[in-house]
Amino acid sequence: MISINRDSPTRDDVHRLLSEHLADMFATSPAESVHALDHSALSAPSISFWTAREDGALLGCGALKLLDPAPGAGGQGEIKSMRTAATARGRGVATLVLRHILDDARSRNLESVYLETGTEDYFAPARRLYARHGFTECAPFADYVLDPNSVFMELQL
Structure with a gap:
């Protein structure tokens, strides 16, 4: 059975997965x-x-970063570092992690969750995952700027 729990990004196996992600x-x-x-x-x-x-x-x-709310807005979050190990792809791990993050965001009464992902074909599965869960494209948020290599998405909770 797959379990999702708080963890440390500095843990050895996690550090390796995140290094692979960055590469x-x-x-x-x-x-x-x-x-x-x-x-x-x-x-x-x-x-x-x-x-x-x-x-x-x-x-x-996966991670949830709390964003400074815009004036007059409620709490907002950003999904960061969603990654599935190569050996676990196709098993629904990303969906489980995403649902867990969104449940956490809802429990904190956040109004919206944002993310940034790439425009390249490599990122197409990620964009499809987010779209299946209700995310839609939006303008850059927080400190992001328009970038032809970035897609910005949001989900109103």
Whole structure:
């Protein structure tokens, strides 16, 4: 059975998965368009980090970063570092992690959740996953700017 729990992004197996994630991001996108966070940035107090595991084996991870609300807006979050281990792809791990993150966002009474992903074909499965869960394209949010290599998405909760 797959379980999703809070975890440390500095844990050895998680660190390796995040390093693989960053390497793939830099291999598929120009450096100025890579917005993935490393394990130390994911340890910030404003970020909640979870892993999906089965019998102790790491299957994937994801994070929710709390954003400073815009004036007059309620709480907002950003999904970060969604990654499924290559050996676990096709098993629904990303869906389980995404649902867990969205449930957490709802329990915090956030009004919306945002994310940034790439425009390249490599990111098409991620864009489809988010669209299946109700995310729609939006303008850049927080400190992001328009970028031909980025797709910005939001979900109103």
